[in-house]
Amino acid sequence: MIIKMPENAKFILDTMHKAGFEAYIVGGCVRDALLGREPMDWDITTNALPEDTKKLFRRTIDTGIEHGTVTVMMGKEGYEVTTYRIDGKYEDSRHPSEVTFTKNLTEDMRRRDFTINAMAYNDEEGLIDRFGGVEDLEKKLIRCVGNAHERFSEDALRIMRAVRFSAQLDYEIEEETKEAIKELAPTLKKISAERIQVELIKLLESDHPEKFMDLYDLGITKVVLPEFDACMETEQNNPHHLYDVGTHIVKSLSYVKSDKVLRLAMLLHDIGKPLTKTNDDNNICHFHGHAQLGAKMAEDIFRRLKFDRDTMDRVCNLIKYHDDRFPAEPRSVRRAMNRVGVEDFTLLLDVKYADTMAQSSYYQKEKLQALKDIRVLYDKIKKENDCVTLKQLAVGGKDLICLGIAPGRQIGDILNAMLSDVIDEPAHNTKEYLLEPERLKNVFMKEHEQGEDHEKESSDN
Ligand code: ATP
Ligand code: MG
Numbered sequence: 001m002i003i004k005m006p007e008n009a010k011f012i013l014d015t016m017h018k019a020g021f022e023a024y025i026v027g028g029c030v031r032d033a034l035l036g037r038e039p040m041d042w043d044i045t046t047n048a049l050p051e052d053t054k055k056l057f058r059r060t061i062d063t064g065i066e067h068g069t070v071t072v073m074m075g076k077e078g079y080e081v082t083t084y085r086i087d088g089k090y091e092d093s094r095h096p097s098e099v100t101f102t103k104n105l106t107e108d109m110r111r112r113d114f115t116i117n118a119m120a121y122n123d124e125e126g127l128i129d130r131f132g133g134v135e136d137l138e139k140k141l142i143r144c145v146g147n148a149h150e151r152f153s154e155d156a157l158r159i160m161r162a163v164r165f166s167a168q169l170d171y172e173i174e175e176e177t178k179e180a181i182k183e184l185a186p187t188l189k190k191i192s193a194e195r196i197q198v199e200l201i202k203l204l205e206s207d208h209p210e211k212f213m214d215l216y217d218l219g220i221t222k223v224v225l226p227e228f229d230a231c232m233e234t235e236q237n238n239p240h241h242l243y244d245v246g247t248h249i250v251k252s253l254s255y256v257k258s259d260k261v262l263r264l265a266m267l268l269h270d271i272g273k274p275l276t277k278t279n280d281d282n283n284i285c286h287f288h289g290h291a292q293l294g295a296k297m298a299e300d301i302f303r304r305l306k307f308d309r310d311t312m313d314r315v316c317n318l319i320k321y322h323d324d325r326f327p328a329e330p331r332s333v334r335r336a337m338n339r340v341g342v343e344d345f346t347l348l349l350d351v352k353y354a355d356t357m358a359q360s361s362y363y364q365k366e367k368l369q370a371l372k373d374i375r376v377l378y379d380k381i382k383k384e385n386d387c388v389t390l391k392q393l394a395v396g397g398k399d400l401i402c403l404g405i406a407p408g409r410q411i412g413d414i415l416n417a418m419l420s421d422v423i424d425e426p427a428h429n430t431k432e433y434l435l436e437p438e439r440l441k442n443v444f445m446k447e448h449e450q451g452e453d454h455e456k457e458s459s460d461n
Contacts, residue, residue, distance in 0.1 A: 001127045003033045008074035009042040012081065013122050015056055021048040022105065023081075024120035024128065031116045034127075034137060035169070044072075044081045045120060047103050053081050067099050084108035087154070096154075106130050110145060113158045114165065118145050140171040148180035156187040159220065160199035167203045167211035178218065185219040193306040196224055200305070204263040209253035212267070216246065224305075227297060228267075230274040237285045239362045245273045248358050255354035261311060261344075265318040265351050268298040295320035314344055322351050328373035334381055334423045336374075337388045349375055386426040393419055395434045403435070405445075413448035414440075 016023035023046040029039035059073040068083035088098035112118040119133040144151040221228045232246030256262040272294030276287045295316045302312040326332040356367045422429045
């Protein structure tokens with residue numbers, strides 16, 4: 001068994017061996033190499049203490065000295081070199097209260113989460129597999145090293161990691177490991193939002209996002225995303241739908257490409273449905289306002305899970321507009337591009353496609369054709385650079401001020417009135433047309449005045 005590792009990793013191992021230390025590549029990189037997947041990073045485990053490692057290499061960074069980790073820099077690449085260690089007692093299912101270094105590789109392997117992650121390798125000794133990692137790779141199983149219940153009690157994040165690896169590799173979770181997850185899922189509430197978020201994203205971006213359903217089946221969403229459990233309990237008796245809301249959501253995940261914003265948008269696009277459900281006289285379900293409410297709920301969820309602002313804003317925008325229906329006509333498409341934002345408009349079409357694919361066959365062909373037609377129109381609008389935003393308007397605030405219009409709110413109102421006109425009729429996007437004195441005074445400035453009148457009326461009431 002030979003694993004081909006990068007020259008730099010080989011150099012680090014050789015240097016350590018020559019200095020009399022044991023050293024192996026370990027964990028995820030061994031697993032991925034055995035599977036023929038490109039490892040993300042090559043971690044190294046050794047009996048050398050951090051200060052020994054630092055003496056051997058010119059450039060090192062103290063990444064986590066107290067946990068025994070030093071990063072060895074080779075050019076721009078960093079390699080984490082960690083001293084064999086035993087994790088001490090865990091407090092709160094979270095952090096080991098202390099780590100102890102050990103001289104024994106097997107001890108270090110024993111503290112790792114899953115058998116497939118607990119293998120080490122170097123060219124001299126070949127593969128070191130003390131817990132049946134290769135066998136589980138062959139059986140396609142995620143299995144804890146040792147007693148599953150103990151392992152999850154030590155660190156509840158491993159619960160999320162189990163499902164995440166099963167989605168990345170398309171593996172089953174072994175029975176005893178699964179039972180322990182079900183029992184200990186509630187302890188996930190002790191894990192920080194940031195760490196949960198990382199695992200959730202990896203699961204969603206994987207090749208098998210449908211494994212998200214395991215998070216529900218194992219009682220994990222109940223703790224980290226209870227809003228989803230409500231979706232599983234919401235039937236949709238409506239000709240457009242085949243599934244309850246939760247199942248529809250999970251089906252829809254597979255119809256968008258692996259992209260953080262798109263997968264999150266699908267996960268949460270119908271999250272507002274349970275709270276907006278009504279039944280009409282024919283017992284057909286409706287969900288009026290679910291997109292608006294969903295965007296609001298998603299914002300709360302993103303804050304709770306400590307997501308970054310940009311991801312939150314983009315996903316919430318897609319959720320808000322996912323159910324907007326507009327005809328495949330240039331004018332309507334330009335309006336929609338203005339409303340949704342040009343940058344993410346094609347993502348909205350991706351969301352609508354996935355949403356439709358996860359629905360029933362009722363009018364499905366027509367819905368898909370309309371989306372295709374809209375995409376063609378979008379491409380044409382982009383190519384011809386039709387004006388759909390204020391930035392593209394032939395007239396700017398300065399032009400109006402030069403004509404003697406006082407700076408202030410009315411400038412914005414006039415420009416928006418012009419934009420609205422130009423979105424309907426792209427040929428109007430010239431200075432000559434828009435600034436023609438009669439038109440400016442009687443059309444665009446009138447709209448501003450009318451807007452003001454409306455405001456007065458409403459504030460009087
Ligand atoms: P990837 O980097 O592809 O997400 P990985 O298996 O390399 O997967 P890392 O988080 O980089 O995962 O961790 C490296 C190794 O450290 C793992 O393979 C595993 O042996 C061990 N490990 C990481 N996190 C834990 C944990 N929470 N409990 C026990 N062992 C862990
Ligand atoms: Mg890794």
